[in-house]
Amino acid sequence: MKKELKRALYGAFEAPESQRKNAFLKNIRQPGIGYFKFVLLQASYIRKWVWGLSVTIFAAALIGGGFMERDVVWVLSALMPYLAAASIAESVRSEMYGMAELEMASRFPLKSVMLARMGILGVFHLTLLGLLVPFEHMYGVFTAFQTGVYLLVPYLLTNAGGLWLVRKIRSREASYVCMGYAIIISAFPIVSKYTITLLYQPEVFGWWLVLLAILCVATAVEYRKTVIRAEELI
Amino acid sequence: MELIIDRLSKQYGSRIAVDRVTLKLQKGVYGLLGANGAGKTTLMRLICGILKPTGGSVSLDGEDVSSEEYRSRLGYLPQDFGYYPDFTGTDFLLYMAALKGLDRTQAKRKAAELLKLVALQDAGKKKIKTYSGGMKQRLGIAQALLGEPQLLILDEPTAGLDPKERVRFRDLIAQLGKDNIVLLSTHIVSDIEHIADSILMMKNGQLIFQGTWDENSGDLEQFYLEQFEEGQDHG
Amino acid sequence: MANFGVLYGYELKKIVRRKIVWITAAFMLFIVIITVIVSRLAGSSYVDGYKIDTHYHMFQVDKEYQQRLSGRAIDQSLLEEMKDGYDKIPSDAEAYVLTGEYQIYARPYSEIFNIVRNMTNMTFNEMWQWTADEGDLYERRQRMLEEAREDDLLSQDEKAFWQEKEDKVEWPVVFVYKDGYHQLFDSMNTIGLMMLIVITICLSGVFAEEHSKRTDQLILCSRYGRHKAYWAKILAGISFSLFSSVMYTVIAFSAALAAYGADGFSGAFQLMYANYSYPLSVGAAILISYGMMIIAGILTGIFVMMLSELLHSSIGTLALVVGMIILLLFFNIPEHYRAASQLLSYIPSEFVAVWSIFSLRTVSLAGRIFTAWQIVPALYILAGGVFAAVGKRAYVRYQVSGR
Numbered sequence: 100m101k102k103e104l105k106r107a108l109y110g111a112f113e114a115p116e117s118q119r120k121n122a123f124l125k126n127i128r129q130p131g132i133g134y135f136k137f138v139l140l141q142a143s144y145i146r147k148w149v150w151g152l153s154v155t156i157f158a159a160a161l162i163g164g165g166f167m168e169r170d171v172v173w174v175l176s177a178l179m180p181y182l183a184a185a186s187i188a189e190s191v192r193s194e195m196y197g198m199a200e201l202e203m204a205s206r207f208p209l210k211s212v213m214l215a216r217m218g219i220l221g222v223f224h225l226t227l228l229g230l231l232v233p234f235e236h237m238y239g240v241f242t243a244f245q246t247g248v249y250l251l252v253p254y255l256l257t258n259a260g261g262l263w264l265v266r267k268i269r270s271r272e273a274s275y276v277c278m279g280y281a282i283i284i285s286a287f288p289i290v291s292k293y294t295i296t297l298l299y300q301p302e303v304f305g306w307w308l309v310l311l312a313i314l315c316v317a318t319a320v321e322y323r324k325t326v327i328r329a330e331e332l333i
Numbered sequence: 334m335e336l337i338i339d340r341l342s343k344q345y346g347s348r349i350a351v352d353r354v355t356l357k358l359q360k361g362v363y364g365l366l367g368a369n370g371a372g373k374t375t376l377m378r379l380i381c382g383i384l385k386p387t388g389g390s391v392s393l394d395g396e397d398v399s400s401e402e403y404r405s406r407l408g409y410l411p412q413d414f415g416y417y418p419d420f421t422g423t424d425f426l427l428y429m430a431a432l433k434g435l436d437r438t439q440a441k442r443k444a445a446e447l448l449k450l451v452a453l454q455d456a457g458k459k460k461i462k463t464y465s466g467g468m469k470q471r472l473g474i475a476q477a478l479l480g481e482p483q484l485l486i487l488d489e490p491t492a493g494l495d496p497k498e499r500v501r502f503r504d505l506i507a508q509l510g511k512d513n514i515v516l517l518s519t520h521i522v523s524d525i526e527h528i529a530d531s532i533l534m535m536k537n538g539q540l541i542f543q544g545t546w547d548e549n550s551g552d553l554e555q556f557y558l559e560q561f562e563e564g565q566d567h568g
Numbered sequence: 569m570a571n572f573g574v575l576y577g578y579e580l581k582k583i584v585r586r587k588i589v590w591i592t593a594a595f596m597l598f599i600v601i602i603t604v605i606v607s608r609l610a611g612s613s614y615v616d617g618y619k620i621d622t623h624y625h626m627f628q629v630d631k632e633y634q635q636r637l638s639g640r641a642i643d644q645s646l647l648e649e650m651k652d653g654y655d656k657i658p659s660d661a662e663a664y665v666l667t668g669e670y671q672i673y674a675r676p677y678s679e680i681f682n683i684v685r686n687m688t689n690m691t692f693n694e695m696w697q698w699t700a701d702e703g704d705l706y707e708r709r710q711r712m713l714e715e716a717r718e719d720d721l722l723s724q725d726e727k728a729f730w731q732e733k734e735d736k737v738e739w740p741v742v743f744v745y746k747d748g749y750h751q752l753f754d755s756m757n758t759i760g761l762m763m764l765i766v767i768t769i770c771l772s773g774v775f776a777e778e779h780s781k782r783t784d785q786l787i788l789c790s791r792y793g794r795h796k797a798y799w800a801k802i803l804a805g806i807s808f809s810l811f812s813s814v815m816y817t818v819i820a821f822s823a824a825l826a827a828y829g830a831d832g833f834s835g836a837f838q839l840m841y842a843n844y845s846y847p848l849s850v851g852a853a854i855l856i857s858y859g860m861m862i863i864a865g866i867l868t869g870i871f872v873m874m875l876s877e878l879l880h881s882s883i884g885t886l887a888l889v890v891g892m893i894i895l896l897l898f899f900n901i902p903e904h905y906r907a908a909s910q911l912l913s914y915i916p917s918e919f920v921a922v923w924s925i926f927s928l929r930t931v932s933l934a935g936r937i938f939t940a941w942q943i944v945p946a947l948y949i950l951a952g953g954v955f956a957a958v959g960k961r962a963y964v965r966y967q968v969s970g971r
Contacts, residue, residue, distance in 0.1 A: 177894075268587065270418070272777070275882040276588045279769035282890050283595050286765050289894065297611040345969075375969070381789040383968040405791040415782030419585045424578070431574035432790035432797055440574075476786065 134211075141215040149185045149220070156182060157227045161234060172246055172299075175231070176253050176288040183257035184281035186220040188274055190325065191265045210329040217322065224254070241299075248307050249299070253288070255314035257281050262321035266328060334394060335359055336380075336484060336514050341389035343375050343538075350375040352538035353389065362510035364529030364546075365518035366557055372538040373518040374412055377486050380516070381409045393484055405434055408482030410473050412489045418462035422453055422472055425461060426479065433480040440479075447475040450505070452498075466493040474502065478509075485509060487517040491524055503528045522554045534560055572796050579797075579804035582777075583770065592766040596816055599762050603755040604823045615663045627747075631829075633676040634745040638831065641740040642680065647700035650677035650684070654696070680743065686842040688712055706739055709842070716843045720928045721906050729937045730928060734845035737838060746832025748824045749850045750840055753857065753922055755820065760861045760920025761897075763816055764868045765890060770812075771805050771869050772885035775877035775963065785968050794964050802873060802956055809869030813862040820858075844926045846939065853926070856941050860925050864916035867948045867955075871916075874959035877966075893917040914944055 156178045160171065190213050232247045241249065260280055265273045297303060338356040342349065351372045367373045378384040380391055382398040391398040393406060416425060423444055430440035448457045451471040456464065464472065470493040477485060487506075491499045499521075507528045509515055516533075519525060525532060526546070534542035534557070541560060546553055583589065609624045640646050653673040661667045674681070685695055688708035698704075713734060717727050778784045787793040833851035840850060848856070868889075875885045896917050901909040906929070913924040924940065931943045 264587065264591075272586075272773070272780075272882075275773060275886070276586075278883055278886055279588045279772075280591060282765060282769060282886065283592060286762060286890070286894070287599070289897065297607050300611055300614075302612060378785075378968055381785075383785055383788045385965075385967060401791055401795075404789060404793070407789060409786065409789045411782070411785040413782060414786055415780075417582060417781070417783070420581075424581075427574070428578045429786065429790065431571045431578065432787060432793050434571055434791045436570055437574060480791075 137211065138215040138219065141212060142219050145189050145216060145219065149189055152185050153182055153220075153224060153227060157231065160231050172241060172249050173288045176249055177285045179250055179254040180257035180281040180284040182224050183254045184261055184277055186217065186224065187258065187261040187265060187277055189220060190217045190262075191273065210326055213326055213329050228254070245304060248304075248311055252307060252311055252314060253284050255311070255318045257284050259314055259317040259321050260284075262318075262325050266321075266325060334483060334514065336393050337391070338380065339390050339392075341376070341379055341391060342387050343372075343379060343384065344387040349538050351379060351386075354535075354538075354540050355389075356533070356540070356543070358514050358516065360510070360512060360514055361530040362506055362515045362517065362528050363531045363533055364525030365516060365533045365535065366520075366522070366525065367518070367535035371535040373535055374488055375538075376535065377409075377488050377516070377518060380484075381407060381486055405480070406483045408477040408480065408485045410477040410487045410490050412492075414473055416461045416469065416472070419460055421458050421460055422448060422464070423457040425472060426476055429476040430479050435480055443479055444475075447478055450478070451475045452501075467495060467498060470494055471498070483513045485513060485515045485517075487515070489519055490517055491519060491521055499524065522557060526553050536560070571792060572800060575792065575797055575800035576803055579774075579801045580807060583774065583804055583808050586770070586773075589770050592769055593812075596762060596766055596812075597819065600755075600759055600816055600820050601823055603758045604751055604820050605827045607755075608751055609827065615666060618666070620666060627828075630675070630678065631745065631747060634679050634743075634747070635831070636676065637680065637743055638745045639742065641742050642683065642702075642705075643740045644700070644702040646677075646680060646743070647684070647702055647705065650674075650680045651698070651700040653677045654681060659696075683743070683839055683842070687838070689715075702740060710734075713843060713845060717928060719903075721904065722928060722930075725932065726928070726930050726937065729930065730845045733847060736847040737836065737845060738847075741836045741838055743839065744832040744835030744850070745829070746835050746839065746850050748828035748830055749832055749854045751828055752820060752824045752854055753840055755824075756857050756861060757921045759816060759820055760864065761893065761917060763813060763861065763865055764893060764917055764920065767809050767812060767865050767869050768872050768886060768889045768893075770808065771872045772876050772889070773882035774801055774805055774873050775959070776880055776882040776885060779880045779966075780882070784966065788966065788968065798960055798963050802870065802959070805869045805873045806866055809866045810862065813865035817858045817862065841922065841926055843928070846926075857922060857925055860941055860944065861920050863945055863948050864920050867952050868916045870952045870955045870959075874955040874962075877959045877962050914940070914947060916948075919944060 156175075159178070160175050193209055193212065228247070228250055232243050232250070257280065261277045264276050264280055268276055336356070336358040338354055338358075341351055341354045343351040354376060365373050365376070375384065379386050380398070382391075382404060393403050396403040396406075417428075420428065426444035426447065427440050430444060435443060445454070445457075448454045451474055453468060453471055453475065456468060461469065461472065470490070474487075474490060477487065490506075491502055494502060503524060506515055506517065510528070510530065517524075517529075530545060532542065532544060532546045532553070533540060550556070609627055612619050612622045613626060614620070637646070653676065656669045656673040657664050657667055658669065661670075664670050681695065684690070684705060685692075688705065689712045690698060690708070713730070714727075717730060722730070778787060787797055790797075833849065835850040837844060837846070837848040837850055837853040840853070872885060872889055875888060876882065879885050879888070896912075896915065901912050903909050910927075910929050912918055913927060913929075918924055919940075925944075927940045930937045930939055932938075933943070
């Protein structure tokens with residue numbers, strides 16, 4: 100009944116012209132998104148191939164571990180740099196494509212965009228690594244801790260070096276240079292697996308830990324510098 | 334000296350970018366006007382031989398556009414050209430001079446001369462990545478003038494130049510137009526008003542107007558807008 | 569001509585000025601030193617989890633023993649001395665290298681022991697039971713060679729060819745200390761592969777960057793932009809590949825010879841690679857190996873530049889070539905598909921390996937038989953020409969549009 104009445108009223112009477120509509124609308128506070136929602140939104144802007152690559156590497160590691168057995172750690176070490184390179188590519192996309200100036204001037208500035216993307220991908224990759232380590236330890240010759248270290252070192256080495264390179268180069272060529280750098284880090288374990296077995300001997304593991312510590316610090320420093328640079332258009 | 338463009342066409346699939354343009358250009362300055370997407374840049378690229386036409390031909394005094402002799406008489410400034418960031422301004426000009434066939438001594442002399450002409454003599458030894466937009470544009474103009482080209486094709490040459498630089502540039506073009514064929518495209522009507530001997534107007538790939546323009550002919554901008562009033566392409 | 573020189577100079581400058589070139593150069597230096605010196609001399613040796621000695625001390629001791637025997641023919645008397653030493657090792661010893669008898673009596677002859685094993689394909693147990701006999705040694709060698717030729721599916725002509733070469737090798741072979749060259753031999757595959765990857769990284773932007781930087785418009789409309797400029801780029805890329813390969817070769821040689829000594833250059837190649845019958849010296853074989861590595865680098869450079877123009881993308885070129893190199897590391901064509909597996913072994917990333925360079929499989933041409941290291945350079949020159957021509961065609965036909 101009410102519906103019919105409403106419909107009839109609409110038909111019978113003409114609504115008056117709206118007055119001072121713009122002024123009225125300007126007074127209403129537009130609802131914005133919170134920081135958490137902003138971060139989630141950024142996840143949707145991370146390119147599909149980055150997620151695809153990460154998942155592919157994870158799947159290859161799980162499945163491949165069964166076939167490659169002892170070799171799996173070397174192959175994974177070789178794949179880690181590509182994860183890191185993809186992560187860097189996402190972080191510096193804005194600068195590369197000339198969007199930096201626009202993003203710096205917005206409510207959630209470029210710095211926030213970068214932090215959000217780096218954070219999302221960093222957490223995602225570390226989670227994948229964390230899931231992989233016990234599996235690979237099952238197949239491989241090393242302890243879970245050693246496996247973790249052997250995988251983290253190339254990842255962080257690519258991260259720290261790649262971010263430094265991208266900061267120095269600052270053009271579209273940066274992604275190519277970063278990729279070249281990742282390839283070098285990646286090729287090393289594959290090519291040297293037989294000739295440089297020394298690197299994976301127990302007595303050398305202490306040096307890996309030292310390297311890991313240095314790389315953790317270097318990566319943190321590079322991330323910080325990258326984010327600081329995003330605060331101002333240079 | 335005559336540049337003959339005979340029924341020049343360029344088609345991309347079903348889209349016709351340049352539609353049977355026919356022109357005969359002698360010495361002088363020709364201003365090319367047209368809306369965005371009218372086909373000006375495509376026409377210029379066809380004239381420079383860096384785009385192959387779907388139909389028609391371009392020749393300069395009988396030399397076809399694909400020949401080395403044609404290219405040796407050509408100077409081109411693209412709308413949006415690149416450079417090597419780590420090269421200095423001088424490096425860039427010397428490199429372009431080598432591409433244009435100038436010997437080393439001549440190249441060095443010419444490069445210094447042109448840097449002075451475009452007021453970049455103090456920036457010649459600095460890397461191009463340190464140049465402002467206007468400085469890069471002036472460097473582009475300088476490289477187009479290497480080798481004393483008889484056919485100069487300039488696509489939006491005054492973009493990024495401040496008013497004083499624009500006036501200097503106009504004088505330079507007017508001077509060059511006395512002995513050479515200069516074809517320049519721009520959105521800045523006042524540039525064309527002051528220096529062009531002839532006006533060419535393009536719309537949807539076709540040449541819709543070719544003729545001289547002087548003060549007695551009225552306001553060029555008004556005339557230009559009238560030409561594009563009907564069924565303007567908003568692409 | 570002078571113009572060409574200027575263009576060439578600038579193209580070389582464009583390649584060398586990139587940061588990635590210096591990063592990869594530093595990395596290669598690190599790889600060469602690690603592969604040639606550190607991998608052999610650093611760290612320690614473990615048997616059943618028990619550390620027996622540092623590698624460096626082991627090397628010093630073994631070097632001294634070998635230098636004492638250097639210059640002696642591997643004849644009856646030396647074979648008997650070697651066998652006497654090994655016969656003193658208790659037969660029930662679990663890890664014989666840990667026994668005092670091995671260290672004192674057998675170890676001085678361990679290199680002779682290894683050479684005899686390689687020359688005859690005898691197992692460890694067979695060696696243990698073998699009676700030292702010079703005639704028997706060379707008979708077993710002959711049998712081993714014939715088996716190897718059968719396994720490689722060689723034709724009768726090829727077998728005759730290798731036998732003719734074998735007859736020219738001087739027997740009994742004279743033992744020499746040759747660790748420097750042996751280490752270079754063992755390192756070649758790693759250094760070669762990394763070098764190909766580095767060349768790929770450095771040259772994948774040679775043509776692609778002209779399109780991404782939008783300088784192609786200026787170049788293609790200039791007088792020499794279509795022909796001279798192209799060849800200047802190709803020559804610059806070739807020069808870069810050549811210089812890089814030669815430089816890393818010189819560094820590897822310097823490191824190896826400084827660490828291990830330059831002795832053994834004139835020793836018989838059969839001391840290092842027993843089943844190869846060609847009468848080559850150790851030095852000649854090493855020079856051939858690294859020479860092949862250099863030309864593989866040059867061909868790879870030309871291939872990468874061609875792809876750079878075809879794909880107009882540095883990253884695409886990089887991904888494709890490195891992907892191919894890595895894939896070929898794991899991919900194999902079974903040996904019984906002789907032609908296919910032989911052709912595969914000639915691809916640069918497969919060819920930078922001693923087993924490919926000194927393969928028994930040959931190529932017959934115009935009634936003559938050519939070994940791999942004789943025919944591959946000619947094939948590479950031909951392939952390089954084809955790649956350069958394909959790249960040129962694409963370059964000259966490039967249409968500047970879509971901007």
